[in-house]
Amino acid sequence: MLNPNSQVPIYIQIAEWIENEILAERLVADDKVYSQYQLAEMFNINPATAGKGLTILLEQDILYKKRGLGMFVAEQAKDNIITARRTHTLNALVEELVAEARRLSVPDEELIGLIEKVQKG
Amino acid sequence: MIHVKQLEKKFRKKNVLTNLSFAVEEPKIIALIGRNGVGKSTLLKLLAGHLKPTKGQLEVVGEKPFNSLKVASNTILIQEEIAFPQYFTLVDILQQGKQFYPNWQQELAEKLLAYADIPLKSHHSKLSTGQRAVFNLVYGLATRCAVTLLDEPMNGMDEAIRSDFYRAILKEYIAYPRCIIISSHYLAEINHLVEDILLIDKGAITLYAPIHEVQEMAVKLRGNKAVIDSMEIDEAILYRYTEDQFCEVVVFPERLEQVTGVEVLPVSASEVCKYMTDRKGGIDDVFK
Secondary structure (H helix, E strand, O other): OOOOOOOOOHHHHHHHHHHHHHHOOOOOOOOEOOOHHHHHHHHOOOHHHHHHHHHHHHHOOOEEEEOOOEEEEOOOHHHHHHHHHHHHHHHHHHHHHHHHHHHOOOOHHHHHHHHHHHHHO | OEEEEEEEEEEOOEEEEEEEEEEEOOOOEEEEEOOOOOOHHHHHHHHHOOOOOOEEEEEEOOEOOOOOHHHHHHEEEEOOOOOOOOOOEHHHHHHHHHHHOOOOOHHHHHHHHHHOOOOOOOEHHHOOHHHHHHHHHHHHHHHOOOEEEEEOOOOOOOHHHHHHHHHHHHHHHHHOOOEEEEEOOOHHHHOOOOOEEEEEEOOEEEEEEEHHHHHOOOEEEEEEHHHHHOOOOHHHEEEEEEEOOEEEEEEOHHHOOOOOOOEEEEOOHHHHHHHHOOOOOOHHHHOO
């Protein structure tokens, strides 16, 4: 769900939500994506804001446009999202994690141990 | 749809609007923001043709609004003091709307009023403040006017009904796109709903931009006072707060060279509007 109080702009949250739908394979290559008006109703936001979220994905070749028909999921969408998020999102999260660990003087071995513990569930 | 150029409005000798220009070319929802008494309501009345400009150009749906029948039937202004005939029931008022407005939605009006538990047999003058606000807004939406002007439409409504009717505005807008200008003291409450922000101050437009741009217009820097002072950004500072070694400033990011050693935080659209229209520093200065 969207968080209107988040520091992340709503249109970026919309783009991320669609990306998550693609990652979860609820939307696959050549599927028609929700229109900006559907997204506006679903998330209770201005259609222009929803449209801006779609435009970002269009510019990153995650979606493509068919004139008069709407937007569709691109062939390589899922792979592209994974690559982009690995380089950007994951990096940023790790930087944050390491910064917090330094603030708390957590030794490296302990931090790695913590990650392994979470990985194993 | 709306063209305003160097608009001026004086009341007796008091200048309310001095040099106001903006244009709206396509359907969109715009938030009209400004401090109390800066002329938001005056602007809306001018657009609706309820007042005559002192000077400047003003065109709505292609005509000067004052005394224009075309503007009157394509424009609706909803405000608290809207004048409906005192002895009319809501049925009569809706009937009048149906006769005057070409796109009138009778069924929509009846359904929304039923949803809000407002009986159609009531007299407008007997409604509670909250009910009257609901009725007025429903009336405004039912006209489906190309230019729909809502002056503080939620005043007096309780919180639950507010969010319902913000959604009603959105759904009606999606079903039938039109130019909707909403004035409000609570930008944070209508953030999600609007596309553009129109900020007025000192009789003119201070800012007219898409809301996402306003949200990215300023940043807050938080950190050590000596570090922030060393950045030499004095002239760019919109707001500054210090307490011992703690310092917080709000600045336009394009004037920043580089940021190291300080926290960078986003500034919401309503905060940007506040800082851009601050009079004498901030409230803290009063307590110095």
